[in-house]
Amino acid sequence: xxxxxxxxxxxxxxxxxxxxxxxxxxxxxxxxxxxxxxxxxxxxxxxxxxxxxxxxxxxxxxxxxxxxxxxxxxxxxxxxxxxxxxxxxxxxxxxxxxxxxxxxxxxxxxxxxxxxxxxxxxxxxxxxxxxxxxxxxxxxxxxxxxxxxxxxxxxxxxxxxxxxxxxxxxxxxxxxxxxxxxxxxxxxxxxxxxxxxxxxxxxxxxxxxxxxxxxxxxxxxxxxxxxxxxxxxxxxxxxxxxxxxxxxxxxxxxxxxxxxxxxxxxxxxxxxxxxxxxxxxxxxxxxxxxxxxxxxxxxxxxxxxxxxxxxxxxxxxxxxxxxxxxxxxxxxxxxxxxxxxxxxxxxxxxxxxxxxxxxxxxxxxxxxxxxxxxxxxxxxxxxxxxxxxxxxxxxxxxxxxxxxxxxxxxxxxxxx
Amino acid sequence: xxxxxxxxxxxxxxxxxxxxxxxxxxxxxxxxxxxxxxxxxxxxxxxxxxxxxxxxxxxxxxxxxxxxxxxxxxxxxxxxxxxxxxxxxxxxxxxxxxxxxxxxxxxxxxxxxxxxxxxxxxxxxxxxxxxxxxxxxxxxxxxxxxxxxxxxxxxxxxxxxxxxxxxxxxxxxxxxxxxxxxxxxxxxxxxxxxxxxxxxxxxxxxxxxxxxxxxxxxxxxxxxxxxxxxxxxxxxxxxxxxxxxxxxxxxxxxxxxxxxxxxxxxxxxxxxxxxxxxxxxxxxxxxxxxxxxxxxxxxxxxxxxxxxxxxxxxxxxxxxxxxxxxxxxxxxxxxxxx
Numbered sequence: 168x169x170x171x172x173x174x175x176x177x178x179x180x181x182x183x184x185x186x187x188x189x190x191x192x193x194x195x196x197x198x199x200x201x202x203x204x205x206x207x208x209x210x211x212x213x214x215x216x217x218x219x220x221x222x223x224x225x226x227x228x229x230x231x232x233x234x235x236x237x238x239x240x241x242x243x244x245x246x247x248x249x250x251x252x253x254x255x256x257x258x259x260x261x262x263x264x265x266x267x268x269x270x271x272x273x274x275x276x277x278x279x280x281x282x283x284x285x286x287x288x289x290x291x292x293x294x295x296x297x298x299x300x301x302x303x304x305x306x307x308x309x310x311x312x313x314x315x316x317x318x319x320x321x322x323x324x325x326x327x328x329x330x331x332x333x334x335x336x337x338x339x340x341x342x343x344x345x346x347x348x349x350x351x352x353x354x355x356x357x358x359x360x361x362x363x364x365x366x367x368x369x370x371x372x373x374x375x376x377x378x379x380x381x382x383x384x385x386x387x388x389x390x391x392x393x394x395x396x397x398x399x400x401x402x403x404x405x406x407x408x409x410x411x412x413x414x415x416x417x418x419x420x421x422x423x424x425x426x427x428x429x430x431x432x433x434x435x436x437x438x439x440x441x442x443x444x445x446x447x448x449x450x451x452x453x454x455x456x457x458x459x460x461x462x463x464x465x466x467x468x469x470x471x472x473x474x475x476x477x478x479x480x481x482x483x484x485x486x487x488x489x490x491x492x493x494x495x496x497x498x499x500x501x502x503x504x505x506x507x508x509x510x511x512x513x514x515x516x517x518x519x520x521x522x523x524x525x526x527x528x529x530x531x532x533x534x535x536x537x538x539x540x541x542x543x544x545x546x547x548x549x550x551x552x553x554x555x556x557x558x559x560x561x562x563x564x565x566x567x568x569x570x571x572x573x574x575x576x577x578x579x580x581x582x583x
Numbered sequence: 584x585x586x587x588x589x590x591x592x593x594x595x596x597x598x599x600x601x602x603x604x605x606x607x608x609x610x611x612x613x614x615x616x617x618x619x620x621x622x623x624x625x626x627x628x629x630x631x632x633x634x635x636x637x638x639x640x641x642x643x644x645x646x647x648x649x650x651x652x653x654x655x656x657x658x659x660x661x662x663x664x665x666x667x668x669x670x671x672x673x674x675x676x677x678x679x680x681x682x683x684x685x686x687x688x689x690x691x692x693x694x695x696x697x698x699x700x701x702x703x704x705x706x707x708x709x710x711x712x713x714x715x716x717x718x719x720x721x722x723x724x725x726x727x728x729x730x731x732x733x734x735x736x737x738x739x740x741x742x743x744x745x746x747x748x749x750x751x752x753x754x755x756x757x758x759x760x761x762x763x764x765x766x767x768x769x770x771x772x773x774x775x776x777x778x779x780x781x782x783x784x785x786x787x788x789x790x791x792x793x794x795x796x797x798x799x800x801x802x803x804x805x806x807x808x809x810x811x812x813x814x815x816x817x818x819x820x821x822x823x824x825x826x827x828x829x830x831x832x833x834x835x836x837x838x839x840x841x842x843x844x845x846x847x848x849x850x851x852x853x854x855x856x857x858x859x860x861x862x863x864x865x866x867x868x869x870x871x872x873x874x875x876x877x878x879x880x881x882x883x884x885x886x887x888x889x890x891x892x893x894x895x896x897x898x899x900x901x902x903x904x905x906x907x908x909x910x911x912x913x914x915x916x917x918x919x920x921x
Contacts, residue, residue, distance in 0.1 A: 210598065217602045228702035279730075287701050287726055363721055419814075419835045421717045421739075428698050428720070435701060436722015529595065552676065552703025553694040 201521065208520045212533040216296075219537050223292045223544045224284075228552045231280045231288070239277040286438065294437045294445060295543045296536040298502060301449045301494040303535025306509030307516070307528055308456055308487050311467050313393050319510035320495045323381055323396070323488070324403030325374045329499040331407040332373025333366050334414045334426045340365075341422045366429070367441075367500040374496030377403055382488070390481040391488070431556045432503035434543055441501050448497045452490035457528065459483050464524045507562045508535050511569050518572045538565060652757070655704050657696035658715030660746075661737065662687055663896045664753050665713075668762045675707040683890050683898075701726045713756065715739055740895040741814065743774065743823075750897070766897060773900030777823060777907070795910045797821070797851045798829050798844075799892070801836040802858045808872050810839045816895050817853070823903045826910075841872045850880055851910060855889035885909045 176195040225233050309318040344350045384399040462483045465473040516530040542560040654673045656662045662681035678696040681687050693703045701723045711733045728734045740746040747767050754763025799817035801809040811817040812833040821828050829847050864884045868877035891902045
């Protein structure tokens with residue numbers, strides 16, 4: 168069925184499969200070259216990730232001296248170790264011995280810097296990595312599932328459904344207290360975390376509802392038809408946009424502006440709980456997708472061919488759709504809609520590394536993470552102390568590189 | 584079934600651990616180098632800038648009060664009130680909707696009050712964030728209060744009494760209660776001067792009402808026009824002048840059709856300056872949305888200051904009196920009123 172590179176190469180060299188001597192070694196050399204290129208791209212992407220993360224850690228509105236903050240952490244760790252090992256009265260760590268890690272104003276400074284780093288910057292960067300990878304991965308999977316190069320995570324309508332429900336929630340919170348007098352009192356009886364998590368929870372419910380609607384429309388007794396999937400996604404997008412427009416019309420100005428800013432996408436306000444939740448969902452989704460890689464590649468040859476080869480198409484489509492919808496829902500609920508990443512990053516990776524899913528999916532995930540983290544860093548440092556909307560920067564950063572790749576492809580194909 | 588052996592999980596695991604190891608080794612080296620060399624820690628960080636800037640603000644403001652707080656204000660009306668109370672020495676940053684008085688442009692901006700930046704605000708190490716209701720996003724506000732910034736959400740004033748409450752609250756926060764009361768009294772007297780002015784007796788107001796009808800447009804562009812209905816500041820200004828708002832059928836700012844404009848008896852249109860976008864009255868009247876109205880009634884468009892007319896600020900009485908002045912001589916195009 169699927170031969171590995173080495174086996175095929177050795178068989179070609181040994182003339183066991185039907186190519187002439189020269190052709191065989193030529194093909195083997197091509198396979199070798201391709202494998203080397205893939206290796207190069209993947210390792211350079213993997214190296215870029217810690218570099219981007221370091222750059223993101225050290226830049227921001229607050230001037231955080233990373234080395235000092237790490238020293239502070241080390242000193243805290245050592246202090247606690249010493250306290251546990253020795254009697255506190257016999258504790259030899261005097262301030263001067265440790266080079267100034269005492270409870271002086273300097274240390275309070277580093278304590279505050281470390282707090283800002285841990286509470287604000289690190290969750291934010293973790294979130295950009297996670298959502299960047301999730302969106303790019305979803306885009307790659309959808310493009311191979313729908314066999315359509317224009318598929319992106321917004322195609323299935325999950326992000327617009329989530330945005331619609333979030334807008335409903337924002338409008339409800341502003342309009343209902345006017346009509347129901349006891350609403351405000353009811354709101355104060357709810358536990359604290361519900362009010363802050365209300366909009367993301369609603370957005371998640373909206374995503375689930377949209378997915379259920381999509382599956383209902385697109386699936387039939389014969390299975391999930393991809394064409395029906397795309398059409399249903401388009402219809403759901405249009406419907407959600409219409410309802411959203413209606414909400415925009417009846418809402419008052421404050422709510423209108425709130426809805427606008429929510430949809431523009433922003434990584435502000437991300438804390439550690441949100442990061443943990445997103446990380447778990449995205450890891451789960453990625454595991455599901457990576458297990459379906461081979462089946463997806465077979466499906467891209469044609470569904471009938473894949474089913475003759477033993478792939479259970481419906482199950483694969485359903486699993487991939489569920490994973491993609493879950494990842495997109497999590498991303499959109501907490502950070503709004505970040506465009507461009509899901510559509511273009513898989514194409515960039517395809518131009519760099521080829522369409523083989525086993526390298527394309529990890530490469531898209533990595534490049535998506537790098538792009539969104541880099542864009543978020545830029546949005547935080549370009550116009551200090553303000554923050555630019557992230558959707559603008561991802562496009563601004565990605566479009567020139569994408570254009571360059573397109574032109575390079577065009578030049579290559581001119582010699583065909 | 585044989586699998587493609589290009590990259591296995593093993594390789595990924597190795598790559599990730601290698602990169603994580605290199606990052607931690609790098610930072611560990613930094614740590615060791617910084618602690619091994621017995622440098623005196625240079626006084627960087629938040630406390631230092633705090634001390635520096637409070638020293639700079641020790642010089643008294645014009646009212647000879649020393650406000651030790653560091654305040655970030657998010658909301659144009661709040662900033663204006665702070666300046667009116669003379670406490671601008673305590674301000675370290677504002678938001679982008681604060682545009683009056685003009686010296687506010689010297690202060691750094693932390694973004695729009697609905698989309699604040701947490702790290703941006705924290706880089707000024709403030710004690711307090713004075714915010715209009717609806718400031719956000721929510722997560723940022725929570726982060727700020729968790730990191731020790733006192734976040735005070737002030738209700739958006741919707742009436743003159745609401746404005747007085749806002750002034751009193753801000754005065755209590757800044758410990759400037761006498762100045763707050765003085766400001767309230769000043770606004771009160773200005774408003775009563777509106778109705779007690781000799782040129783604005785009951786008869787004149789009534790005749791104004793019957794002869795000159797103003798309306799406030801929020802925006803004019805190729806798509807059409809948006810008008811100010813009830814529960815808006817322009818409506819409040821018209822109420823102060825005892826003028827009926829021709830668009831009182833709806834709440835807030837809503838798009839209306841040009842036919843409605845032509846069919847009504849509106850004589851003068853008021854437009855905020857940020858929507859005029861540098862166009863002159865004649866250019867505005869040439870727009871398809873206003874062309875027929877201008878042909879029927881004459882091109883009587885008044886371009887007014889945005890913050891003064893759209894936000895409920897201490898200058899509301901001045902806004903009302905400038906509208907009244909404009910209405911006295913409507914057929915004379917006065918240009919930027921102020």
